[in-house]
Each structure stands twice: as structure tokens, then as C-alpha cells.
Amino acid sequence: MTKAMIEVTRLTKRFGDRIAVDHVSFLAKPGEVVGLLGPNGAGKTTTMRMLTGFLPPSEGGAKIAGHDIAADSLNARRNVGYLPERVPVYPDMTVREYVFFWARLRGQRDARARADAVIAQVNLSERRDTLIRNLSKGMRQRLGFAQALVHDPPVLILDEPTIGIDPRQVIEVRDTVRELGRTKTVLFSTHILSEAEHTCDRVIILHQGRIVAQGQPSDLKRKLRPDATLEEVFLSIVGAERGADK
């Protein structure tokens, strides 16, 4: 068995009295695309923020490429490319300046060449001297990808990368994720189930901070009914939970 690139053990985050992430544990191997599913407020973003080192966990821990996110935070961060939910940009920078900046900040040696390469990879070469403020939303999303990829990290964490872009680009993004998933470990969140079904090797369903189901999409479906869609799986779990909670 190959070594896990993401190793999460009993990861927990509390905001005051509210538990956003509740003892979550899972593994992700190299070359694996893991989908993090869950309704709004399930704790997807919070989990990812802890994995990227933005938020410190309240309890439990995780390792990225073998580096503990708390004790060896800088090295853990070095191995992650992160695309937050809302693409963070400097509107007054050009595409190239922006990607170049992140390349340098993440310690990339041949930063300029690397920046140009990823810009080409996300099809922004023609717009590389455009100010970010003048980019369309889809382009910004691609720019976010470029930023996450620029230091060639073994682990990619993408928070709802397909939100708010047109269907043609959604397909492009899925293709990109699958493509990246061949060599890297990709953890990506979504609440669009068909998306996870098509792109992920494995899905983890989060609800109210807890993992309620995980496995290959096909397995999960089979458990319920041989011809069930993931949609139905999801709703059955969430619905049951909801009934139990109240």
C-alpha cells in the first residue's frame, strides 16, 4: 500500500459551543481524487482550512505528505495547493504578476518560467498581461487553479471549484481535476453529486461535521439499491439524519 498523502485523524473544530467538524478521519493516497460532499454548513470548508493550515484544529490532527499540520506546519503547507471557495485575487495585478508572486512566495526557483507554464496550462496565456479586475469569473477560477498549481504540489485542495461558472467550463474543470488526479492527491468539495460521481475515485459525505458515509461512488450506490443515483444515496442519509436529530 502506498503511503497516504492526506492522513486525517479525529480532526475536530469547534467555534465556541458549535462543532463545525466532529472527529473526522480519512486517508487519501497519491493519484486519488477524493470528493468531499455535504450540504451547506456541513463543515467541508472548515475541514479544508484546517488541512491547509489556515485554521488550527481544536482537536485531532492531520498529516500532509507526512508532515503534521500543527507541528510541522510550514512543510505541510509547502506540499499543498489550495483553491479557496471564493477565488482570492489582487485586482490591481496582472495575471502574470499574480501567478509569479505566488510562485515566488511558495519558494519556486524558476518562478517566471513556472508561472508562464501554468498560465498556459489553464489557457490564460492570451490574457496574461490583463489586470485581474478585468477578468471574467471563469477566467478568475482558472487563475485560481494556476495559483494552486504553480509550485507543483503533490496535494491539491479545491473548495467547490465549479461554483458559479458556465456548464462548458464546469466540464473543463472536471477534466482538469481528473487529469491532475492521475499524479496528485486531489481533495475537492462540492455539493453537486453528479460532479463527484464523475470525477472522484472516492467520496466522503459530511453532515453536521461528521462523516456519514464514505467509499467509491459505485459502492455507496450499491448499498442502497443497485440502480440508485448518488443523489438518492445522499438524500437518504441526510434525510435519515435530519429525522433523527430533531
Added chain:
Amino acid sequence: MTSWIVFRREIAQFLTTPFAYVIGAAVLLLTGILFNRDLNISFSTKPADPALVPGILSFAMVFFAPLLTMRMFAEEQREGTMELLLTAPVRELSIVLGKFLGAWAYFTLLLLLTGVYQVILLSITAPDLGHALSAYIGIWLYGGATLTVGMVFSALTENQIVAAFLGMVALMLLWLADQAGQLFSNIDVAIIFRTMSLQGHFSTSFASGLMRAEDVAFFAGIIAVMLFITAQILESQRWHG
């Protein structure tokens, strides 16, 4: 190293957006008017005051420093880039240091522009250049210290207006603290306040042509402590979400 990268982005930001130029033009207009006024007053009656422009700036920085720093963290928070910065393999202190150096470099450029006044004085009289240099070194350090105070408030609140306002209030108090003697009859209390004041380490020393090691230590200390506190605030924001 990472500070250097942040610094480069920061200074580029200053030099490519109109905001910094507007501030720069305002500072030059203010110093220019006062410079001419002083020239008219001292005409044929007294030698040129080498510390005039640094002296004006020492008061002006109470207002300009928070304006220069208010966007520093507020904007990163708003655009979400703070999340990327804090997940990059970089320490908070490097980010803070880089940002500070960027703002300080901008201030340095502004100071160099006001060197024109010295050149003008040189062409019409023989000003005391040593005295001028002392005042300029003083205002350079002083300006750095005011910028770090502004940074603390920029890190504290996401609202730029609030950050600027609080920064100005804090700097105004630090500026006025050397007058504490008028307020407190206990001289030891007054001395402590004066020691904490910006003016107390500038107006009677650097601006009068006397460079004192303790004044350098004061400004360097303010810069170090304020940058450290700013970094701590950034880090604390992770903990509180």
C-alpha cells in the same frame, strides 16, 4: 526572503495604484506651501531651518501613516488573499515585515522627493546639511514607527475607515504625549509619557541636529514591537476564525 517577495508586491502595489500618488501629491503640496511660507518669513532675517520639512512631516505622519496602512490587511481580508497568504509556507512575521518594508520604502521615496527643498536651499544659501541629515534620518525612523502603529490597527479591523481612524487617534496620542507634563503634575509620570511619545524622541534631538542612540533604539523598538504585535494579531485571527 519571503519578506522580500511580499515587499516587492507591496511596493509595486503602491507604485501602480493612484492612491499612493494622491497621498504623495498631498504631502508635497503641504510641505511645499509651508516651505515657501518659511522662506518668505526667514528671508534676510534668519538662516534656513534645515529641519523644517521633517518637522512638518512629523505631524503630517499622524494622519498620513494610517491612510497608507489602512488597506494593508483590510484589503487582503476582503479579497480573501489573506487566506492564501496564511496557507503559503510563510510565517506571519515575514508577511508583516514585507508589508512594512513596502510602506516604509514608499515613505522613503516620498522623503527623497522632499530632498528637492534641500537642493533649492543649497542653490540660494548654505544650509546646515549635517543638521538636515540628522532631521531626515530622524523622520525616516519616526515615519517607520508611525507606519507600524497604523499596521496594528489595519490588522485589528477589516474596516478600513475604522482602521485609519483608530490609527490616527493612537498616533495623535503618541504625538501629544510629550506634553504630558502640562497635564500631570507628577514629573515621573510625565517623563514616562514623554518617553513613550514620538515627539519626545524627535523634536528636541534629531530635529535639532543631535542624533542619540536611545532615540534610534526607541523608534527601532516601536517598529519591532508593533510588527510583532501585528503578526500576533494575524495569527490570533486564525484561532478565532
Added chain:
Amino acid sequence: MKRTDSASIIIRRRALGVLGNILGVAGVVIGVIGLIWTGAPGSTVIAAFVVGIGGILLWAVATPQEFAGFFSGRQVRFGTMAIISTILLIGIVALVYLQLLRAAWTFDATQATRYTLSPETERVLSRLSSPMRIIGFYSSRALTTREIDDQFFRLYETATNGLISREYIDPDEQPAIARRYGVQYDGQVFLANVRDDGTVDLATLARVPRGGAQERDITEAIARQLIAGRLTIYFDIGLGERGPLDATQEGVSAVFSGVQESGINARTLDLAQIAAQGGEIPADASAVLFIRPLRDLTDNEIQTVARYLEAGGALLLLTDVLFSEQPFLSERGAFNQFLLENYGIGALDAAVVDPGLSAQTLLDVISAYVFAESDIAARLDPAVNPTLFSVARAVDVKLSETPPNIATGRVIFTTEQAYGETNLTLLGETNTYQYDEGVDLPGPLTTAAWSTNIQTGAKIVLIGDGDFVANGRIVTTDGAVTVPGNGILFTDSVVWLTELSEEIDFQPQMYGQALPLIFVSQQQMDIIAFITVIFMPAAVLLIGIGIWMRRSRR
């Protein structure tokens, strides 16, 4: 309900823990700094440590897990670490600051070296052998003044390696001490010697008159303090002189108190009485001053003076042209003869008239030439500090064939055109004078001279004007110096007579003296205004707008 209760208790405990944490670390840090700063555990230091330990105990009791966690090195709440490290950093900065404050490293950047002790000061300080203290009384309102003064005062401390120390007292806080010192105004400064036990010797306390130039004020005060008590000068009052306390225009009270203020003991002496009682001029008399006596000395008195001179005494004789019977130093009088025979100098019965160089009348004689090679005249450059004698008496100096062991010299000389009017009766009655060939003395004439016995050390300065240091000549009512040359002649005569060769007087450094004024034509002014007020701001603004427009089109 219960849940919220326990939660609030937890929060309160945590707040207490944070409070204890802050107090503890801050207390200990302040205590350590205080200890390093003062070198001994004073009450403030102990109080800081007590607060610190109390805070740490509070921290430990309120949040025990966290306290234990901190010391066992386990992960601590972020806030605790942040507080401790911030306080420690502030502590380190404060410590460095205080050490540098004590070291007082400064660099004087001014062209006029305003913050560097002048050579005059260094010469005075090199004579310092016992500790002195500058004591300043400043209230909190005068704090800025104190700060400015201190920048100069501390130069003395560093220059003397602490031999001169500084002490500041707040007269509002300690009115009793202020009263003991006789403080008159906020910002008043005193100078005093320091006893072996480190306390101020109040007997040596001297006010430092403030003239706005800190270095000059302090250096003069130190110079005075250095000679304080070592010298005593006697003003004779037994020959009809105006007393030294006479504060009228003709009195010499200004000189008398000036001598006292320079740290020299000034006393009075009655030669007539001493001679009558067969006594002696006191042995501690560094010099005896005869300022415009009205009558000549009796034989008895001459003997007394002669014995004093034999013993190495010093005389300053100020004599006027007098129109009375038996005036002081009458040319043919016994005292004058005694001086000429034994010391080679004497007075002449002639009033100096100088058509070549004089003030209102020809009798107001201005020094035309001084013999700078003598210490007395070294600072009396006629072009800068001329002396002015109103009705001067000519003085006789034997430059050759002097009595054995006697050296003599002139101090002040008139022009070639001057002459000595010998018809004093006419001059006195009608105030007329005219050069009579063969009768009057041809110029140039000497108006001040000196003589010294190399063997005994006796010294005499004879000046042919009795009232050149009268109050009216030295200072006006508002304190301004009228004829600086007269003051210098007196001071330097006394300095020479008392062998106080070091300069008491101190030339001030004037701020801006080396800096030229600004002169610009209106046209230049307009160009400057255009460049600074319009061109530069506009250029910066335009560059900014240009760059922004170009970029935003991308």
C-alpha cells in the same frame, strides 16, 4: 440555566488566568529591568516582583491545566504564548533603550557643533579633580526645557566620566528641598561640590545664571566653582574710596558682586585702620584693590603696603586725575616715589588728551594700542573690545634701568597725537586744555601699566582711570554691557594679579553664527514657489494618473 452558569464561570476563570498571566509576566519583566537599571532591589523592584509572583500564582490557580501545560512544554493556548512573547519583547526593547539612555551615545550633526563641548569647556573640565553635581529644578511643566538642557548637561557627565553628575528635582513634589536651595523659578539650575558620601555639599552651592546658552552657563559656573574659596580679594575702603556696596552709577558694586560671582571671595579692608593699629594686610589677600582713593598714603601706610608686597602681594591701583590737595599717587608724593623706585612704575600729574582717538570729548580716551603680549591685554583687541577712559591719567613706566628683579610693561597706549595736559588747575576749573610745547607731555602716552618682582612675586597693575569700572561704565540699568573692554581689562588684571591664568570668562558659541541668511530675488522666489507648490505635486499626480490609466486599460 445551569449550563450557561457553568460556562460563565469558565469564562471568568479563563479571564482571571489571562489577567494573572499578564500581571505575572509583566511584573517579573519590570522587576528584572528595574533590577538591572538600578543595580539594587529597591521598593519598586520588590513591588514589581511581588505583583509578578502574585500574577503567576493567580494564573496557576485559575487555569491549572494551562499553567502546567506551559511549563511542561505542551501546546499552550495561543493567547498565552502571544502575551508572554509580546511582554518579553517589550521588556528587551525597554532594556536596550534604558542601557543606551545611560550610555548617552550621541552624534552631533550640526555644522556649528552645537552639541559638542568646546575646547574652552574641555580646558575647564580638565582641571576638575573632585566630583560636582548639576542640580536642576524642573516641574513637570518645564519637562521639555529640562529635556533640552539635559542634552547639554549630559555631555558634561560623559566628558568627565561621571565626575560631573546630574540630578533633577521637581520643586512641586519636593518643596522643602527647593526652599533649602532657594529656588526662584521653574527650570533653575545649581552647581555644587559632591561630598565623599555622594551627597551635595550645600556650602558650595552656586546658582547657575541662565543666559540661554547652556554650555556657556554651565562651563562658567564650573570654572567659578573650581576657584571658589581659593582666592580672596580685598577692596580697600580706608582712603576715601566709594564702598563696594555703593550701587550708584559711580559705585563699583557691579564689579564687587561680579568678583564674588566668579567664585572669588571679595572682602573689604581699611588700610588706614590697619596701619594705625600697626597691623598687616591679611596674608590670604590674593590682591588688594584700590579703586579711586581720594587721598595719598601716609608713610605708615606705605610701610604696610611695602611689607605686603615684599611677601608677594598684588595691588590693583586705579587712579584719577584729581584736583585736590595731596591726591592719591600725587606725582611727587611719597607713595608714587616708592613705586617708581621699587617697582619702576608710577603716575604722572597729567590728564590725557587724545585728538587722535576719543569719544565725545578729547578727554574720553579710547585705547588706541594695546600690548597684547601681556596676559592683561591679550583679549583687549582695540578693533573689537576697546577700553574707554573718561579723563585718563598718564602713567609712567621705566622700561629700561628698572630696579633689580623688576619687570615692567605697558598695557594701553594712546595715539601719537595725544598729549598730557599738565595744567590741571586750569583743566579742573575751566575744563580747557591745550598743548603747550615744553610744558605738556608729548604723546603717545601710557594709560595702564604693570610691574612685577620676579623674586618675590609681587605684582602691581596701575591704571590711569579711577572710574572705568564704575557701575555706569560696566552695565546699564537693564543689565547690558556698555563698554565690554573695560570689564575685560578689569577681569584680566585681577586674573593676572591673582595668578589665575586660566580664563574665567568664556566665549559663547552662537547658534547660527556660521550660517548665512537667505537672500533671494522675488523672481527666484516665484520660481521656487512654482516648482514646489505647483510643479512637484502636479507631476506626481499626473504620473500616478498616467500609470493607472495605462494599466487599467489592460
